[in-house]
Amino acid sequence: MILHWFRRDLRIEDNPALAAACRESGGRVVPVFILSDWRGAHPWTGPARQSALCGSLRALSEELEKIGSRLILRRGDAVEELERLLAETRAEALYFNRSLDPAGRALETRVEAMARQLGVRVRSFHDVTALAPDAVLTQTGQPFRVFTPFSRAWVKLPVPAPDLRPFQPVPFAAKNRARSARSTLVQLPSLPLPTLADWGLDASSMRLPDFGEPAARRRMEAFFSGPVFRYAAERDLPAVDATSRLSVDLRWGTLSPRLLVQRCHAAIASAKSTALRDGPRKFLSELIWREFYMAILWHWPEVLEHEFQPRFRGMQWQQSGAKFQRWGEGTTGFPIVDAGMRQLAATGWMHNRVRMIVAMFLTKDLHLDWRLGEAFFMQHLADGEIASNNGGWQWSAGTGADAAPYFRIQNPWTQSARFDPEGDYIQRWVPELREVPARALARPPAAGKSLAPGYPPALINHAQEREIALALYRRVSS
Numbered sequence: 380m381i382l383h384w385f386r387r388d389l390r391i392e393d394n395p396a397l398a399a400a401c402r403e404s405g406g407r408v409v410p411v412f413i414l415s416d417w418r419g420a421h422p423w424t425g426p427a428r429q430s431a432l433c434g435s436l437r438a439l440s441e442e443l444e445k446i447g448s449r450l451i452l453r454r455g456d457a458v459e460e461l462e463r464l465l466a467e468t469r470a471e472a473l474y475f476n477r478s479l480d481p482a483g484r485a486l487e488t489r490v491e492a493m494a495r496q497l498g499v500r501v502r503s504f505h506d507v508t509a510l511a512p513d514a515v516l517t518q519t520g521q522p523f524r525v526f527t528p529f530s531r532a533w534v535k536l537p538v539p540a541p542d543l544r545p546f547q548p549v550p551f552a553a554k555n556r557a558r559s560a561r562s563t564l565v566q567l568p569s570l571p572l573p574t575l576a577d578w579g580l581d582a583s584s585m586r587l588p589d590f591g592e593p594a595a596r597r598r599m600e601a602f603f604s605g606p607v608f609r610y611a612a613e614r615d616l617p618a619v620d621a622t623s624r625l626s627v628d629l630r631w632g633t634l635s636p637r638l639l640v641q642r643c644h645a646a647i648a649s650a651k652s653t654a655l656r657d658g659p660r661k662f663l664s665e666l667i668w669r670e671f672y673m674a675i676l677w678h679w680p681e682v683l684e685h686e687f688q689p690r691f692r693g694m695q696w697q698q699s700g701a702k703f704q705r706w707g708e709g710t711t712g713f714p715i716v717d718a719g720m721r722q723l724a725a726t727g728w729m730h731n732r733v734r735m736i737v738a739m740f741l742t743k744d745l746h747l748d749w750r751l752g753e754a755f756f757m758q759h760l761a762d763g764e765i766a767s768n769n770g771g772w773q774w775s776a777g778t779g780a781d782a783a784p785y786f787r788i789q790n791p792w793t794q795s796a797r798f799d800p801e802g803d804y805i806q807r808w809v810p811e812l813r814e815v816p817a818r819a820l821a822r823p824p825a826a827g828k829s830l831a832p833g834y835p836p837a838l839i840n841h842a843q844e845r846e847i848a849l850a851l852y853r854r855v856s857s
């Protein structure tokens with residue numbers, strides 16, 4: 380019997396560790412998830428994030444039940460709980476898919492040491508990205524620091540084909556029920572599936588998508604049935620629902636990255652014109668950005684604490700205060716920024732273009748520490764993903780790998796005019812501005828004046844803060 384420890388791989392299909400456990404045990408697999416006992420104490424705990432976890436676990440449990448298996452749920456320190464489960468099941472091996480982040484890696488080391496002591500065999504697998512980060516290296520074997528050469532090397536490497544064979548645990552009516560995996564499973568104590576109430580949270584006012592493997596599959600099919608071919612043209616327009624919304628599925632592993640890459644290649648091959656091919660090509664390139672940031676985190680885990688570029692490590696960032704609060708609640712008086720922050724609060728997701736705008740606003744207009752924004756996003760995004768989030772924040776702050784140069788400071792007003800010319804996105808999320816003409820939404824009002832009753836005047840003057848930011852960056856980088 381083999382224990383499969385589910386982590387951020389909450390799916391049955393194309394799950395390398397689960398498939399191997401099933402194959403090598405003749406289907407005698409005990410699927411386990413250990414809820415951390417952080418409860419509400421962890422700064423990332425938020426309603427969208429925990430909803431994604433609860434929904435994905437519920438779907439996983441249902442999918443396992445459908446094929447005669449059962450998800451065993453425990454709560455606590457993973458090492459202690461797995462040790463207990465190994466004793467309870469007398470499993471001969473423990474299989475799992477590896478993490479790329481430092482906390483996950485540290486936990487794996489502890490789990491492996493525990494298993495070694497017990498004489499239990501451990502096998503771990505790569506799963507989180509289509510290509511393992513140490514497979515994509517320069518010709519001299521070094522990790523890439525810049526996206527374009529990383530991407531060029533990445534596309535030349537073969538991505539393993541997804542394993543779409545059905546996962547088949549031993550059937551419920553196994554002959555020798557006393558010794559069957561199923562009877563072990565039925566007898567094992569398991570906690571009820573978690574709900575938001577376990578963390579004292581409520582998401583009833585939020586518009587969240589369905590979570591879990593079947594929902595991920597539906598989202599993927601819907602996207603590849605048409606929108607992928609318009610993706611290159613429309614992906615930057617936040618008012619258009621043109622992106623895949625698959626980030627949450629990649630975050631929780633309810634969809635395989637290898638399957639997505641395969642679907643991109645199929646879409647490229649099926650497209651009848653260059654214009655149509657541009658969509659899946661661009662989409663693949665975005666998936667490669669995800670792989671790039673995962674590789675950065677793998678090779679330079681210190682980015683979670685420090686600026687990737689050492690020259691910026693002495694920056695005098697401002698810390699939390701009234702400005703951070705106004706940014707977080709979406710009342711800065713900058714319509715595009717406020718729309719993004721309100722979309723995040725209402726849906727646990729924000730459009731990529733707007734993520735860049737609000738992140739640059741926080742770092743370059745408000746001069747606040749990017750780590751504040753990074754943590755805020757982790758708490759509020761359903762897709763909050765440590766590598767892409769850190770990469771996105773350091774890109775916007777100008778401190779990251781292949782980041783926007785520090786002197787490239789986007790103007791939130793011109794960004795509005797360019798990417799939300801009709802003001803549709805702004806007006807969808809900021810009801811106070813629904814009567815304001817689109818042109819006015821993309822122009823700063825006179826100092827101290829508000830764009831509409833009930834809407835705050837602009838918190839800062841962009842032109843002035845831009846100069847201050849440039850001076851701050853120059854001071855440390857020269």
Ligand SMILES: Cc1cc2nc3c(=O)[nH]c(=O)nc-3n(C[C@H](O)[C@H](O)[C@H](O)COP(=O)(O)OP(=O)(O)OC[C@H]3O[C@@H](n4cnc5c(N)ncnc54)[C@H](O)[C@@H]3O)c2cc1C
Nearest residue numbers: 622623624625626665666669731734738763764767768771
């Ligand atoms: C400040 C900031 C913070 C971010 N935080 C996160 C985060 O916590 N989690 C997260 O998954 N993405 C993050 N991103 C990247 C990007 O915004 C989201 O992946 C994207 O908006 C998700 O929506 P989608 O699935 O519809 O994207 P699509 O446009 O459909 O893209 C397809 C997939 O490609 C990947 N992708 C797209 N853009 C990027 C990118 N810039 N960097 C890395 N991967 C990308 C994602 O996995 C995404 O699901 C962040 C970007 C910025 C600027």
